[in-house]
Amino acid sequence: MAEQEAPAPLKSLNSYDPTYISFINKSRRNAEAWWLDFAGKPVSYGAIQPRKSLKMNTFLTHPWIFRASDGSKLLANLSEVYFPTPAQYEEYGYPRYLPVNVTAPVYSLQEYCTRLIRSMVRKEDICKLEIPEGLRKDLRLEPDLLRDVQILSAKRSVNGSN
Numbered sequence: 001m002a003e004q005e006a007p008a009p010l011k012s013l014n015s016y017d018p019t020y021i022s023f024i025n026k027s028r029r030n031a032e033a034w035w036l037d038f039a040g041k042p043v044s045y046g047a048i049q050p051r052k053s054l055k056m057n058t059f060l061t062h063p064w065i066f067r068a069s070d071g072s073k074l075l076a077n078l079s080e081v082y083f084p085t086p087a088q089y090e091e092y093g094y095p096r097y098l099p100v101n102v103t104a105p106v107y108s109l110q111e112y113c114t115r116l117i118r119s120m121v122r123k124e125d126i127c128k129l130e131i132p133e134g135l136r137k138d139l140r141l142e143p144d145l146l147r148d149v150q151i152l153s154a155k156r157s158v159n160g161s162n
Contacts, residue, residue: 010081010153011040013061019087020095023076024053027104029068034145036063036081040153042145048102055097060084065152066102071143072115075105081152114138 012035025031025048033054034042042065048054058064064082066074076082077100088096107115117139121129126139 009040010063010149010156011036012038012059012063015059017060017086019058019060019084020097021056021058021084021100022053022097023048023056023100023102025050025102027068027074027102029104031074031102032067032069034065034067036065036149040149042149058084060086065145065149067143067145070115070119071145073105073148075103076100078103110138
């Protein structure tokens with residue numbers, strides 16, 4: 001049985017191979033672009049307004065994550081974590097900025113309702129809602145990018161994929 005190589009940790013590995021990306025926000029909300037640095041810590045590159053783009057000079061081993069202003073996840077080319085593809089160049093050596101579409105995922109009914117209730121109910125009033133304790137617990141669990149990165153890293157280690 002052939003040994004499988006362990007997946008690289010969810011962080012930037014090096015800055016050897018430049019690539020050129022145009023992140024295009026196709027969602028209806030502002031999309032915050034987060035680069036995962038060499039320690040795996042998210043670094044904000046600002047918000048991209050709906051129907052706008054952000055051109056980025058980046059590197060092949062630099063992962064990116066996107067979140068809406070309320071902390072809910074967004075996808076880049078249909079993935080929770082975007083890993084850049086090799087650079088392409090125009091005829092005279094100019095870099096071609098490859099399009100990367102940032103979109104909202106199809107949220108589960110529970111995720112959608114949790115987001116909606118969070119936007120309508122004050123945090124201190126969640127305990128007053130007549131709903132199952134499990135839902136109340138989910139509502140108290142605020143979006144947390146660092147926690148999400150840890151979960152994605154753990155999934156990546158278990159699944160052995162990008």
